[in-house]
Amino acid sequence: MLYDITPPLCPDMPVWPGDTPFGVFRTWSLSGACPVNVSRLSLSTHTGAHADAPLHYRPDGVGIGEVDLAPYLGPCRVLHCQDTGPLLTREILQMRLGDAPLPPRVLIRSYQRFPLGHWDDGFMAVAPEVVDWLGERGVCLIGTDTASLDPVNSKTLEAHHAVARHGMAILENLLLDEVPEGDYELIALPLKLMGVDASPVRAVLRPLN
Numbered sequence: 001m002l003y004d005i006t007p008p009l010c011p012d013m014p015v016w017p018g019d020t021p022f023g024v025f026r027t028w029s030l031s032g033a034c035p036v037n038v039s040r041l042s043l044s045t046h047t048g049a050h051a052d053a054p055l056h057y058r059p060d061g062v063g064i065g066e067v068d069l070a071p072y073l074g075p076c077r078v079l080h081c082q083d084t085g086p087l088l089t090r091e092i093l094q095m096r097l098g099d100a101p102l103p104p105r106v107l108i109r110s111y112q113r114f115p116l117g118h119w120d121d122g123f124m125a126v127a128p129e130v131v132d133w134l135g136e137r138g139v140c141l142i143g144t145d146t147a148s149l150d151p152v153n154s155k156t157l158e159a160h161h162a163v164a165r166h167g168m169a170i171l172e173n174l175l176l177d178e179v180p181e182g183d184y185e186l187i188a189l190p191l192k193l194m195g196v197d198a199s200p201v202r203a204v205l206r207p208l209n
């Protein structure tokens with residue numbers, strides 16, 4: 001059994017304000033003279049469920065094709081934070097998690113219902129101290145169902161930079177609506193896009209045993 005935690009990619013999906021809409025264009029179409037369908041895609045690197053590379057926010061950061069893949073597969077915890085408000089703080093998380101050991105990946109659900117059909121400016125942000133706290137506890141990947149770890153209008157991207165300080169990986173726009181809180185195996189590999197700032201992923205969770 002698998003939970004598919006990837007929102008569908010289609011032309012009417014919402015995108016970050018001003019970014020490239022998702023488009024599919026036929027290069028060849030099946031007909032008497034042509035034996036195949038072949039398409040060209042036009043999309044932002046941050047379309048749907050995706051992995052951010054350090055290059056997204058650091059001039060000296062590596063591209064997504066160059067990152068270590070180990071963070072993107074392995075044991076993870078899905079945490080429900082639907083009633084958290086606009087900012088997930090370290091106090092809230094500490095209260096939820098205490099000092100018990102954590103798996104090395106944490107996925108945070110903020111939405112009761114993921115906004116599949118419209119753009120949401122008011123998504124929950126993650127405080128940089130949350131990232132520091134998780135990093136200190138050995139977490140190598142932080143995932144969220146929101147469009148970004150930082151608020152939509154952030155110019156400093158402090159949570160992203162905290163991730164980089166700890167050498168962690170980021171997944172965004174995960175569809176966690178159907179996933180009960182608990183522990184899973186995460187599988188969400190980015191494409192080998194060399195020197196590129198992010199990559200869409202097909203993200204799934206496998207229940208343990």
Ligand SMILES: Nc1ccccc1C(=O)C[C@H](N)C(=O)O
Nearest residue numbers: 016019044046052147148149172
């Ligand atoms: N598409 C954008 C266009 C402009 C500025 C930000 C974005 C993002 O997608 C933010 C992102 N998902 C992030 O990694 O925080």
Ligand SMILES: [Zn+2]
Nearest residue numbers: 046052172198
């Ligand atoms: Zn992103």
Ligand SMILES: [Zn+2]
Nearest residue numbers: 052148149172
């Ligand atoms: Zn990001």
